[in-house]
Amino acid sequence: MARHKEFDEAEVLRKAMVLFWRNGYEKTSMQDLVDYMNIHPRSIYDTFGDKQTLFLRALQLFEEIIEKRMEQQIKPINSVKLATRRLFEMVVFSDEEKPPGCLIVNTAVELTLHDQEVADRISKSFGKTESFIYELLLQGQISKEISDQLDIEKSAHLFIIHLLG
Template structure:
């Protein structure tokens, strides 16, 4: 009789996420994943499912973790403008110094066009991120920290889309000064 292999699913999923992050969905083999997770394929199939189900769980966990992290970071600031500036600077640091670029952005270009479930997860994260930045911009307007003529919706969109563009730019050009200059420009636009 086969024995059930017990393992820490959360830890195993985190290890699989690292593989997907490095190799992408299509580049990651089942062997890559089960080796990293330190489980056999039958344990994966019996608990989480196939490669796609594992990926869906990974990208869901990743996007939820990002939203929680940015909200937690912003909570450290009384000023919504200071929170925005700090988040922008943290994004720059992540782009320039993290070992992997954004998993959500990589996944958008690899799978979101063809996989509706992945697209839905990424759209949800994008919507939540937009709503969060919109709330910060509106608070900054209420507290008269930014120009009262600022279109809050446009500014929130501008911030979110800037992050995506910076990731792409850095992947292609590896130009840290360029990313820092764009961030400084964004902060100037917000702070007018």
């Protein structure tokens, strides 16, 4: 008979996300995860698989959190100029509750040259953000807030480059 989990899977996954975000993938050992998540090593392996699988789940959680924040905090803003400003503020300004930087960007720097699966995930994530910016700019053209002469495809690409920088 299987044992009942004595931890909240969502909570320990969030802890793993924060630890990977703070330390990076390579500098986070399984022992670091055990200590920070406060669960038995066997529970990590049984629930999440190996370190890379846990990392990919943590990265997915981060992406979901960011997408939700963009949908709730950026998309409802009626002004495209204010919305893009808030998007940059969301990325640039941090608080005490989260590590500095962006887990996706940090991962791009650390792992994309060595791990094709991660590179594909990061590329897809960057593409989603660029599409989000494109949609903001398109709404700005529709509302006449920005010129219809602006090439919004190139502009969205330029925005994502600056956002990631």
